[in-house]
Structures are given as structure tokens and as C-alpha cells.
Amino acid sequence: MSGEIVLSGERLVKTFGAGHTAVRAVDDVTIELCRGEMVLVTGPSGSGKTTLLSMLGGLLRPTSGRTVIDGTDITTLNETELPRVRARSVGFIFQTFNLLEALTAEENILFPARLVRDGWSGAGKRADTLIERLGLGARRRSLPRTLSGGEQQRVAIARALINAPPLILADEPTGNLDSANGQEVMMILHDIARDEGRSVILVAHDPRVEDVADRILWLEDGALRDRKVEPHSWVRDPVCGMRVDEWSAEVTSTYGDRRIVFCSHRCLERFDAAPERYMEPAGQRAGGNPVVSR
Amino acid sequence: MWRWSLKSLLSTPLTLIASIGASSGAFLLVIIFEAVVAGESRQIVAYLNHAEADVWVMQSGVSNMHMASSYLADWKVSAVLDVPGVQAAEPILYLNTVTETADRLWFSYVVGLEVPSVQAGPWSMAAGREQPGPGEAVVPATFAAMTGLELGDRLRITNRGFTIVGLSDGTFSMANSIIFITRTDLEDIMEALDIVSFILVKVRPDADAVEVAALIERTVDDVSALPSARFIENDRRTAMQMGVETIALMTLIGGALAASVVAFAIYSLVVRQRREIAVTKALGATNRALYASVAGQAMLVTTAAVGLAVLLAMALMPPVARMVPQLTLDLTGAAVARVAVAGVAVALLAALLPARQMMRVDPLSAFKG
Numbered sequence: 001m002s003g004e005i006v007l008s009g010e011r012l013v014k015t016f017g018a019g020h021t022a023v024r025a026v027d028d029v030t031i032e033l034c035r036g037e038m039v040l041v042t043g044p045s046g047s048g049k050t051t052l053l054s055m056l057g058g059l060l061r062p063t064s065g066r067t068v069i070d071g072t073d074i075t076t077l078n079e080t081e082l083p084r085v086r087a088r089s090v091g092f093i094f095q096t097f098n099l100l101e102a103l104t105a106e107e108n109i110l111f112p113a114r115l116v117r118d119g120w121s122g123a124g125k126r127a128d129t130l131i132e133r134l135g136l137g138a139r140r141r142s143l144p145r146t147l148s149g150g151e152q153q154r155v156a157i158a159r160a161l162i163n164a165p166p167l168i169l170a171d172e173p174t175g176n177l178d179s180a181n182g183q184e185v186m187m188i189l190h191d192i193a194r195d196e197g198r199s200v201i202l203v204a205h206d207p208r209v210e211d212v213a214d215r216i217l218w219l220e221d222g223a224l225r226d227r228k229v230e231p232h233s234w235v236r237d238p239v240c241g242m243r244v245d246e247w248s249a250e251v252t253s254t255y256g257d258r259r260i261v262f263c264s265h266r267c268l269e270r271f272d273a274a275p276e277r278y279m280e281p282a283g284q285r286a287g288g289n290p291v292v293s294r
Numbered sequence: 295m296w297r298w299s300l301k302s303l304l305s306t307p308l309t310l311i312a313s314i315g316a317s318s319g320a321f322l323l324v325i326i327f328e329a330v331v332a333g334e335s336r337q338i339v340a341y342l343n344h345a346e347a348d349v350w351v352m353q354s355g356v357s358n359m360h361m362a363s364s365y366l367a368d369w370k371v372s373a374v375l376d377v378p379g380v381q382a383a384e385p386i387l388y389l390n391t392v393t394e395t396a397d398r399l400w401f402s403y404v405v406g407l408e409v410p411s412v413q414a415g416p417w418s419m420a421a422g423r424e425q426p427g428p429g430e431a432v433v434p435a436t437f438a439a440m441t442g443l444e445l446g447d448r449l450r451i452t453n454r455g456f457t458i459v460g461l462s463d464g465t466f467s468m469a470n471s472i473i474f475i476t477r478t479d480l481e482d483i484m485e486a487l488d489i490v491s492f493i494l495v496k497v498r499p500d501a502d503a504v505e506v507a508a509l510i511e512r513t514v515d516d517v518s519a520l521p522s523a524r525f526i527e528n529d530r531r532t533a534m535q536m537g538v539e540t541i542a543l544m545t546l547i548g549g550a551l552a553a554s555v556v557a558f559a560i561y562s563l564v565v566r567q568r569r570e571i572a573v574t575k576a577l578g579a580t581n582r583a584l585y586a587s588v589a590g591q592a593m594l595v596t597t598a599a600v601g602l603a604v605l606l607a608m609a610l611m612p613p614v615a616r617m618v619p620q621l622t623l624d625l626t627g628a629a630v631a632r633v634a635v636a637g638v639a640v641a642l643l644a645a646l647l648p649a650r651q652m653m654r655v656d657p658l659s660a661f662k663g
Binding site for chain 2: 050053054057059060079080083084085086087088092094095098100101102103107111112114115116159171
């Protein structure tokens with residue numbers, strides 16, 4: 001990570017409505033992102049995370065404040081210039097993948113290359129590299145409806161990277177994925193930031209994302225605040241090894257007299273099928289899951 | 295963008311086929327109407343085309359035959375024959391009137407011939423004699439088939455009855471079915487002796503029709519003389535002038551119908567694809583690029599519809615012509631070109647409404663699940 005600023009949001013305010021019904025969805029937020037940095041924006045539902053992300057990505061004009069991406073003040077651009085900057089400088093990853101249904105995986109990946117001047121030159125080669133890197137070689141000619149959620153999100157990541165933008169904005173990228181695929185997607189995004197020097201902003205509720213983020217910003221009532229200290233007791237899911245908060249976990253089971261917690265129902269089902277496979281006596285805490293040391 | 299646009303269109307084949315089918319129906323109407331008009335415009339001058347005349351001489355100020363009246367004193371036939379360059383001259387008497395058969399009235403052109411006629415009679419016969427005698431008529435075979443008339447049957451022209459002695463080919467159109475009788479009989483009907491309507495002039499092989507026509511006008515008092523090509527063109531223009539507004543209206547209605555169908559199809563596609571359009575906008579597609587893609591979709595549907603309409607027209611016209619003999623259908627390259635140009639206008643027009651809908655799509659909605 002270098003100190004070069006790729007994204008700067010300065011005193012961003014977004015107000016919806018007017019008069020006494022006005023809602024300040026984002027309230028005087030200032031944020032900077034360096035090259036190669038991965039920042040998690042988290043907070044409760046309705047706290048303004050997606051609104052902030054939209055302003056940072058040039059999809060929504062702020063009521064006041066400005067956004068600068070890679071040296072360009074996008075708040076001053078008109079409706080013809082703004083899409084070009086988005087195509088060139090920002091890669092979007094959505095919770096629902098948002099692939100174009102009529103196009104194959106490869107065509108989806110190549111789609112943004114046509115939106116950038118000279119973007120098509122070498123795009124095929126870049127797509128090949130991304131397909132190879134993201135393990136999509138066998139699915140390049142597949143339509144989105146035939147892909148699994150994890151594969152779809154990997155295609156969406158490749159699409160976000162095809163124009164080599166300096167900034168990636170991801171809105172709940174693991175929200176529709178099971179734990180294994182969610183973890184895989186997080187590691188891909190982490191590698192993109194670390195290895196390629198791209199700046200990544202993630203909006204997520206998933207506490208597991210915190211493991212890979214360089215910084216965590218807490219947004220509440222539209223403003224960045226000190227994060228509330230919440231008590232956690234981290235243990236590992238015995239099936240997938242994912243970190244799980246023992247106190248708040250919703251998927252639980254018992255094994256003998258032990259309480260076991262899981263990241264998902266999928267892991268619980270696997271566990272129930274062969275519990276002895278996962279509950280080796282060695283390394284087990286007396287109460288149940290392996291403890292996470294942190 | 296084009297690939298997405300095309301594949302999106304193809305991803306709903308039933309809708310696409312229905313849109314192309316419905317639009318082609320509208321274009322087919324326009325094409326058939328054009329074909330009827332083209333056929334009629336050819337048929338309406340069929341008599342002039344087949345009459346053996348290099349120059350037509352008529353009353354001064356008259357310049358065509360369709361719906362026109364022309365009266366010349368019959369001594370002018372001799373005067374025309376005396377003009378240098380004239381090889382032969384044959385007069386006809388001519389009347390626009392109504393012919394009455396058993397149960398219908400038909401608008402007809404009655405040509406009174408100097409019998410035996412060399413230059414002005416029917417040029418092709420289906421049955422019977424081509425030269426009528428006193429009290430006899432030669433009628434179009436199509437006309438006879440439609441009305442159930444046969445050789446030997448009677449028909450009424452104004453207040454006189456005639457016996458059918460010949461059935462001619464190529465002399466029927468919806469505007470002017472041509473009936474041949476003797477000049478003497480037509481003089482009786484018109485109560486006008488010693489007059490003719492037109493003089494059909496053949497020029498000598500070494501003479502020029504344009505020069506001979508000019509010479510006739512200078513030599514013979516109070517006549518107009520026109521080379522055959524110009525006379526035919528005048529007649530076609532006059533006849534078609536009466537149908538131009540109807541053609542324009544029908545083309546407009548057909549075009550509007552096609553535009554509505556194409557617009558509805560593309561609009562439905564845009565509505566179905568709101569989320570994807572939002573995604574493409576979020577990824578950086580401009581409104582202009584998206585409009586071009588919608589216009590491209592509309593153009594594709596319209597082109598397919600026009601192509602299908604032309605193929606259908608080519609397939610349908612022969613059986614239609616057999617089933618409805620009074621119709622003369624003529625599918626010309628010019629008519630197809632006109633429909634194709636109208637198709638481009640239809641496509642661009644049809645893209646406007648969906649484009650407006652598309653431009654309203656907020657890229658932010660890509661974030662909604």
C-alpha cells in the first residue's frame with residue numbers, strides 16, 4: 001500500500017427530501033483511500049452505507065461536498081463525462097452480481113471494455129488472464145443462469161477489473177454467498193488490493209470481512225463514528241473453519257453435552273451427516289468449537 | 295453494447311417473432327396497397343401502350359385520355375394524313391360511361407372504332423372476334439368472367455343493348471375497363487355526328503415522332519398533338535394523381551401501425567431489462583450509447599419485418615391475382631425501396647418512446663436486490 005490518494009470524499013452530505021421531512025442520509029463524511037488499501041464501511045441497516053458508496057462511485061450527486069477519483073473531481077462532471085469516468089476508473093461489484101443474462105461469462109467480463117475509449121485493445125488478453133486467475137476457464141462460455149453464486153460473483157469481479165480501474169467499490173459482495181464462497185471472494189478482493197495496488201471499498205455487514213480489511217469505518221445515522229465496542233467470543237466453525245461469534249451465532253447444534261456453533265446451515269448439515277469427522281478430541285475446547293486466538 | 299443489445303433481443307424469441315410478425319403484417323398492407331396502385335397505374339395506360347400510335351392528336355388543350363373529353367371534326371383526320379411524315383392515321387370516338395350488366399354497374403371506357411380497325415382495336419383476344427359489327431361489343435374477358443357474361447350475351451351501354459362477340463385480354467382495370475364498339479354505334483349513343491375524339495398517328499420510319507407532332511400542331515387548326523410517350527405519361531400522372539393522397543394515407547396508417555408494434559415490443563424489452571440497463575449505466579454506458587442500442591434493436595425488428603413482408607407479398611400475390619382477377623398487382627423495386635425507407639423512419643420513431651423510458655432508469659437501482 002502506497003501513500004498515494006486514489007479516492008477522496010470531502011465533507012460529503014446527501015439529503016433526501018426537503019423541509020421538515022428532509023432526511024440527511026450521509027452527514028458530512030470525509031474519507032480518503034490510498035492506493036492498494038482495502039477499507040470496510042460497515043454499520044447498521046439504513047445507516048447510509050450504500051448512499052455513501054454511490055456518491056464515491058459517481059452514481060449519486062452529493063448535496064454538498066466533493067468526490068475526487070484518481071485526481072478527477074467527479075462532482076463537477078456532466079452526465080456525458082461522468083459515465084466515462086465510471087467506466088475507466090471505477091469497478092463495481094454488487095451483492096446480486098448483476099450479470100447481463102443474455103451474455104456469456106466471458107462477454108460479461110468484456111462488456112465494460114467497450115465503454116472505454118481504446119478499452120477494447122488488449123481486452124481479450126486481459127479477460128483471458130482474469131478468467132484463468134479466477135478459475136473460470138471451464139465456464140467462460142456459460143450463461144449466468146447456469147453459474148453458481150460464487151462463480152457469478154467471480155465473473156462480476158473480473159468484469160470490475162477488465163478496465164484495470166484504480167478503484168473497486170463492492171456493495172455486500174458476500175451477501176448472497178455461502179460461507180465458503182464468501183470467504184473466497186473476500187480473499188480475491190484482498191489479493192486485488194495487495195497484489196495489484198487497487199483500492200477497494202467494501203460495504204458489508206459480514207463481520208468476517210473485518211479479517212481482511214486494512215481499515216474499518218463505522219457509519220451510523222449517516223456519519224462516521226467511533227465504532228461501538230461489542231462483546232465477541234470468536235470460535236471456528238468446525239466444518240469450514242470460518243470465524244464465528246459464539247455469543248451471537250444463530251446456527252447452533254449440540255454434540256453430546258457440547259454446544260457447537262456454525263457459520264451457516266450448510267455447515268450444520270455437513271456436521272450432522274458425520275459429526276465424528278469434525279469433532280476430534282485433540283485441539284477441542286471442552287465447551288465445543290475450536291477457539292480463535294486473536 | 296451491440297452484442298448485449300442483439301442477444302437480449304434474441305433471448306425472448308417468442309416476443310421477437312410476434313413483434314416481427316405483427317410489424318410485417320402492417321408492412322404487408324402497405325406493400326400490397328403499393329402493388330395495387332402500381333398494377334393499376336400500369337394497367338390504366340395499357341390501351342395507350344398497345345395502340346399502334348406514335349403520335350396522339352386531340353382537341354386543343356387536352357393532354358391525356360383518362361377522364362378527359364376530346365372532340366375533333368372528322369375532316370381533321372384527312373388534314374393530319376396530309377402532314378409530311380405521317381404514314382397512317384386512324385380516328386376513335388371515346389366515351390367515359392357506365393355499363394350495365396344483370397346486377398351491377400361498371401365504369402367503362404367505350405372506344406368507337408372505324409371498322410375494320412388496324413391501329414386502335416383490342417391487341418389480344420381470349421375468345422371471339424376482335425372487330426365488332428353494328429350492335430356488337432368486344433368486352434374484357436375479366437369483366438365477362440366477373441359478371442358471368444359469355445359470347446352472345448347482351449349488355450347495356452347507356453340506353454342501347456349490345457351483343458358480346460369478343461372477349462379481349464389485358465383491357466380490364468378497376469379504373470377503366472375498355473369496351474370496343476363501332477364508331478357509328480357510339481355516334482348514335484352520343485348523338486354526335488362527324489366528330490372523333492382522338493386520332494392515332496403512325497409516322498413514317500424515317501420521321502421523328504416529336505417533330506411530326508409539332509408539325510401537326512402547326513399545320514392543323516385547334517389540335518394538340520403529343521408523342522405517344524408523353525401522352526402516356528400525362529395519362530398515368532393524371533390517373534395516379536387521384537390516388538396519391540389515398541396512397542399517402544394508407545402508407546401513413548400502415549407505417550404508424552408498424553411503428554406502434556415495434557415501439558411496443560422494444561418498450562416491453564426495455565421495461566423487462568430495467569435492472570440490466572441500470573447495471574450498464576452504473577458500469578459506464580452513456581444514454582447516447584443506450585439509445586443507439588435501442589434504435590439498433592428497433593431497426594433489426596423493422597428490417598426483419600420489412601423483409602418478411604416482401605417475401606409474403608411475393609408469395610401471396612400470384613394466388614391473390616388468380617382469386618381476385620379484377621386486381622392488377624405489381625410489386626416494383628421502387629415500391630419495396632419506399633417501404634424500406636419508411637421502415638427506417640418507423641424504426642427511429644419506434645425507438646423514441648423506449649429510449650425515453652430507458653433514459654429515466656436510475657443507475658443507482660443496480661444496487662437494489
